[in-house]
Amino acid sequence: MQLNYIANAAVASASGRTIPVIDPSDGQPFDELQRSNAQDIDTAVRAARECHGAVWGKLSAAERGRLMMRLSLKIADHIEELTALEQRDCGKPTKQARADAVALARYFEFYAGACDKLTGETIPYQDGYSVFTWREPHGVTGHVIPWNYPMQIFGRSVGGALAAGNCCVVKPAEDACLSLLRVAALAAEAGFPAGAINIVTGYGHEVGDALARHPGIDHISFTGSPGVGTLIQQAAAERHCPVTLELGGKSPQILFADADLDAALPVVINAIVQNAGQTCSAGSRVLIEQSIYEPVLERLGQAFANLRVGPAAMDLDLGPLIRASQQQRVWDFLSDAQVANIPMVAQGQIVDEAPDSGFYQAPTLLRDVPVDHRIAQEEVFGPVLAAMAFRDEDHAVELANATQFGLVAGVWTRDGSRQFRMARRVRSGQVFVNNYGAGGGVELPFGGVKSSGHGREKGFEALYGFTTLKTVAIKHS
Ligand code: NAP
Ligand code: MG
Numbered sequence: 001m002q003l004n005y006i007a008n009a010a011v012a013s014a015s016g017r018t019i020p021v022i023d024p025s026d027g028q029p030f031d032e033l034q035r036s037n038a039q040d041i042d043t044a045v046r047a048a049r050e051c052h053g054a055v056w057g058k059l060s061a062a063e064r065g066r067l068m069m070r071l072s073l074k075i076a077d078h079i080e081e082l083t084a085l086e087q088r089d090c091g092k093p094t095k096q097a098r099a100d101a102v103a104l105a106r107y108f109e110f111y112a113g114a115c116d117k118l119t120g121e122t123i124p125y126q127d128g129y130s131v132f133t134w135r136e137p138h139g140v141t142g143h144v145i146p147w148n149y150p151m152q153i154f155g156r157s158v159g160g161a162l163a164a165g166n167c168c169v170v171k172p173a174e175d176a177c178l179s180l181l182r183v184a185a186l187a188a189e190a191g192f193p194a195g196a197i198n199i200v201t202g203y204g205h206e207v208g209d210a211l212a213r214h215p216g217i218d219h220i221s222f223t224g225s226p227g228v229g230t231l232i233q234q235a236a237a238e239r240h241c242p243v244t245l246e247l248g249g250k251s252p253q254i255l256f257a258d259a260d261l262d263a264a265l266p267v268v269i270n271a272i273v274q275n276a277g278q279t280c281s282a283g284s285r286v287l288i289e290q291s292i293y294e295p296v297l298e299r300l301g302q303a304f305a306n307l308r309v310g311p312a313a314m315d316l317d318l319g320p321l322i323r324a325s326q327q328q329r330v331w332d333f334l335s336d337a338q339v340a341n342i343p344m345v346a347q348g349q350i351v352d353e354a355p356d357s358g359f360y361q362a363p364t365l366l367r368d369v370p371v372d373h374r375i376a377q378e379e380v381f382g383p384v385l386a387a388m389a390f391r392d393e394d395h396a397v398e399l400a401n402a403t404q405f406g407l408v409a410g411v412w413t414r415d416g417s418r419q420f421r422m423a424r425r426v427r428s429g430q431v432f433v434n435n436y437g438a439g440g441g442v443e444l445p446f447g448g449v450k451s452s453g454h455g456r457e458k459g460f461e462a463l464y465g466f467t468t469l470k471t472v473a474i475k476h477s
Helices: 038-054 061-077 079-090 094-117 150-163 178-190 204-213 226-237 261-277 290-305 324-339 393-400 416-425 461-465
Strands: 004-006 009-011 018-023 028-034 129-137 140-144 167-171 197-199 219-223 243-246 252-255 285-289 344-347 364-366 384-390 408-412 430-433 467-475
Touching: 004 038, 004 178, 018 079, 038 140, 038 167, 038 197, 038 204, 061 079, 061 094, 061 150, 061 178, 079 094, 079 150, 079 178, 094 150, 094 178, 140 150, 140 204, 150 167, 150 178, 150 219, 150 461, 167 204, 178 197, 204 219, 204 226, 219 226, 226 243, 252 261, 252 393, 261 290, 261 384, 261 408, 285 290, 285 393, 290 344, 290 364, 290 384, 324 384, 384 393, 393 416, 408 416, 416 430, 461 467
Parallel strands: 140 167, 140 219, 167 197, 219 243, 252 285, 252 408, 285 384, 364 384, 408 430
Antiparallel strands: 004 009, 004 197, 018 028, 129 467, 344 364
């Protein structure tokens, strides 16, 4: 039985209710979580406020940094344990689960080093004045985390908030809590004061909503779907609480005829196959210049047909999807594609060892997807790649920008001028040229435009969002 983690103690929910923990590889329950309620959120917020006022807020930046580095090293010592927990809880192939644990350690390392580098500025003003700015923490920050990359998103969001001097209340997705509960316990072992990191599990519409509405929360960092992002922002607006919204994407990979295809195609495939396509920055559309459309589709099709899907522990190209409703969501998209006569180029294989009760989906490559079809517009959040042809650079830009999203884009071309032009013309929070994702990019500011959200996490930039700026003007006669 898993318990909440509040003020460095494992505690049961006031509700007395639980939620089963399901293994996506076989669809079977194997543990239980607390189904917490608003009272538990209140307890956690009080613990965080007390810690902020009495301990965390009084530590020097260097002391905060040392604690965070200790946690990073602790996580690094527990990579295999965290990998195993995540693999069972979320159905991630071993290499993906391990990469997430390693990234978590790296986020705490990065933000440990950033704590004492966050400075204000002095501002030249009139004679007789000294004017300067302080970056102050908000106080207590709320973090609503999705199920697709719990460790990575916890690392970037909670890591940044702690570094900036906040105490945190975290609501993970009910499908992905085990690794984070363990990390909170590791933080206590590393010497974090009681109340700096609190984790309350439960359903979004219950505890997530209570967190967003709690008057003791001074900033909310939400990562998840655009629809829930709207609800969070509405709840926060009631009390003018600042929010960072990291929402979805329909990110394009744009292949020009002069691209190095040997370098590009494995990256294009990985960008939709990784984590079974359940990635906000998945490259879910591939835009291909007309003159290379057929040969590229042929190569992509062959690669897709060779992809294998199976239980997480088999560590194949893809594991299962997170849950049955996600599998149903992908099926609905694919059946809509079929009704619209969108041609399927190829599908990977689900291995015989995959139990029927698991949530498996073969990776699927579709071609000639009309720009206004929902497969080209909405997040499938599964391993489905939509291919489209473009005539020229203007057409590529038009297609790239033709969705409500703007999170990430990949541009593949050897033409240096075009690299810069495309980077300017594509509307998204990140543009990668001749690569995609830059190895995870702990250091690289990340976030969206349009319905992909606002505010930035990752990198040093995130610290500005986790602080509020105070301007001090002193008149010295
Ligand atoms: P989701 O359904 O929006 O859930 C995200 C989180 O919000 C979960 O913890 C969920 O809790 C909670 N929640 C649900 N309803 C809520 C409510 N009424 N009030 C407060 N919280 C609520 O998203 P998901 O299906 O977990 O994740 C997939 C989505 O996240 C995709 O759209 C993906 O693109 C996006 N995402 C974005 C980024 C990014 O950095 N831009 C990164 C990863 C994922 P429960 O699940 O426990 O109900
Ligand atoms: Mg699970």
